[in-house]
Amino acid sequence: MNEAFIYDCVRTPRGRGRADGALREITAVELAATPLRALAERNAFDTALVDDVIYGCAQPVGEQGGNIARAALLTAGWSEGVAGQQVHRFCASALEAVNAAAAQVMVGAADAAVGGGVESMSRTYIGADTGAWSADPWCSYHNHFAPQGIGADLIATLDGFSREHVDAYAVESQRRAAQSLAGGAFDRCVVPVRDVIGQVVLDRDEYPRPDTTMESLGALKPAFTGLGKAGYDAIAMRRYPQVERIEHVHTGGNSSGIVDGAAAVLVGNAGFGVSADMRPRARIRSFANCGSEPTIMLTAPAEVTRKLLARSGMAIGDIDLFEINEAFASVVLRYMAALDLDPARVNVAGGAIALGHPLGATGAMILGTVLRELERRDLSTALITLCAGNGLGTATIIERV
Numbered sequence: 043m044n045e046a047f048i049y050d051c052v053r054t055p056r057g058r059g060r061a062d063g064a065l066r067e068i069t070a071v072e073l074a075a076t077p078l079r080a081l082a083e084r085n086a087f088d089t090a091l092v093d094d095v096i097y098g099c100a101q102p103v104g105e106q107g108g109n110i111a112r113a114a115l116l117t118a119g120w121s122e123g124v125a126g127q128q129v130h131r132f133c134a135s136a137l138e139a140v141n142a143a144a145a146q147v148m149v150g151a152a153d154a155a156v157g158g159g160v161e162s163m164s165r166t167y168i169g170a171d172t173g174a175w176s177a178d179p180w181c182s183y184h185n186h187f188a189p190q191g192i193g194a195d196l197i198a199t200l201d202g203f204s205r206e207h208v209d210a211y212a213v214e215s216q217r218r219a220a221q222s223l224a225g226g227a228f229d230r231c232v233v234p235v236r237d238v239i240g241q242v243v244l245d246r247d248e249y250p251r252p253d254t255t256m257e258s259l260g261a262l263k264p265a266f267t268g269l270g271k272a273g274y275d276a277i278a279m280r281r282y283p284q285v286e287r288i289e290h291v292h293t294g295g296n297s298s299g300i301v302d303g304a305a306a307v308l309v310g311n312a313g314f315g316v317s318a319d320m321r322p323r324a325r326i327r328s329f330a331n332c333g334s335e336p337t338i339m340l341t342a343p344a345e346v347t348r349k350l351l352a353r354s355g356m357a358i359g360d361i362d363l364f365e366i367n368e369a370f371a372s373v374v375l376r377y378m379a380a381l382d383l384d385p386a387r388v389n390v391a392g393g394a395i396a397l398g399h400p401l402g403a404t405g406a407m408i409l410g411t412v413l414r415e416l417e418r419r420d421l422s423t424a425l426i427t428l429c430a431g432n433g434l435g436t437a438t439i440i441e442r443v
Contacts (some may be wrong), residue, residue, distance in 0.1 A: 044311045045408035046144035047322030048440065049154075050085055050289040051410030052077040053305035054235050055244045056398040057210035058062045059163030064244040065302040066164040068235055070106045074114035074160035077306035080233040081156070082120065084310075085157055087318035087329030092308075093152035096142050098135025098159035100431075101171045110160060130171075130402075131331075132431035133367060135159050136305060137405025141329040141438055142311045154318075159389055159403040162302045164194035168401075175336070175432045186281040186337040188433070189268035191292060192369035196278050198291045201376055205291040208371035209259040212296035212395045214385075215368060219392025222253035227418065249299045249398040264290035265297065281337040296371040301398030305406035322374040322443050324413055327423075329438040334429075340373045342435025343427040344380035348427070350437045358383070361439070365412040367404055367428040368393035377427075389413055399436045404428065409438065416442050 054076050057065030065073065074097060097111035097350050102184070112126030124412040131138040136159030174181045181187070187197075198208060222228060234245035267290045269275075275288045278380035315322055334342035343366050351357060364387055366377050378388055391411050394404065405428055413423040427437035 046147040046326045046386045048324040049308045049320045051307045052080045055247045056301040058246045059300035063164045070162040071113045073304045075118035078118035082362045094125045094155040096139040098139040098402045103170045105216045106359045118341045134428040134430040134436035135402040140307045144326040154314040158306035158406040160304035161400040161402040188278045192274045195290045197372040208296045213373040215395040216254040217394035222391040250359040259295040262293035296351045298394035299398035302401045303400035305403045324440045324442045327439040327441045334433040336433035340429045346435035346437040360423045363424040364388045365408045365426045368395045
């Protein structure tokens with residue numbers, strides 16, 4: 043079995059995913075091509091050395107469908123001999139793409155591959171790729187389908203997380219992200235997005251709100267009360283009859299931000315490094331997936347973490363930093379409680395509450411973030427994990443070399 047090394051990680055800035063967001067006029071394929079173009083330009087390697095580009099996307103329809111990975115690599119000017127494929131594991135799509143790239147390298151099916159993802163949330167609306175899990179009556183009824191916001195509030199209700207708990211976590215995420223931005227922590231991995239005439243459209247994350255306080259968050263109304271009243275609270279409580287009432291504590295301020303973005307991670311064997319004249323930054327040690335209860339659909343990170351550690355022969359204490367996608371504040375609070383983690387080791391550079399969550403790209407983005415934090419702090423190992431729609435979880439362990 044070959045070792046799969048990480049040679050570089052690149053991402054775009056995250057732009058606000060709405061009509062006035064900086065990346066609204068950038069097509070999904072151009073967004074996806076941006077980190078690929080940057081990988082080749084800044085490392086000066088022959089792209090023909092790469093066997094495959096694997097991109098995740100959580101809404102693979104319209105301009106984001108039709109195997110956007112292949113379209114993106116050709117748009118980026120890569121060799122036409124490079125293959126491309128698109129994968130879909132909801133919010134874990136990009137991390138799954140990185141793992142798939144690593145798997146090809148490990149088994150000898152590729153010398154090098156790129157894993158990453160893209161999501162233009164300003165141009166393709168959430169729910170465009172509805173699917174059977176929510177739209178098919180049999181699936182929806184028998185799986186007690188409820189939107190993720192209901193699941194997040196259900197976690198808070200079951201675990202006793204109050205509005206103050208989730209808001210306090212959100213304030214800390216904003217503080218850490220602001221500190222990281224001010225200190226240049228993302229400078230190595232972020233590349234600017236340019237328009238058709240080459241002018242820079244965005245070169246810095248657009249979503250963070252560093253002036254966030256407990257007072258400003260406290261003024262926001264719960265975001266999912268209306269969905270609850272529409273019948274989804276009743277559906278969730280049929281699955282969890284011990285709950286008398288769901289406490290709606292999540293708002294736009296303590297949930298992940300809707301943003302546009304793309305990211306790419308270059309993975310290869312040792313021979314690729316020699317051919318491309320590149321030195322590896324880390325190795326992908328192991329990865330795993332699991333399913334979890336689909337009504338809440340947000341609890342898999344702890345389960346897949348335990349599964350991955352067991353398969354790797356490792357313990358919690360062997361991991362220096364943990365990076366879990368901040369889909370909602372309660373997701374991270376439950377994860378830390380379930381694994382008895384020190385908050386100082388979790389999402390140390392801030393997370394999606396502050397920076398935003400471009401669904402199909404986030405997994406590759408946060409892998410790059412935590413790799414840079416390992417380097418900045420001279421640490422060794424990190425575990426990256428995300429919850430995903432319909433009750434899924436993906437996790438990856440990386441180790442510096």
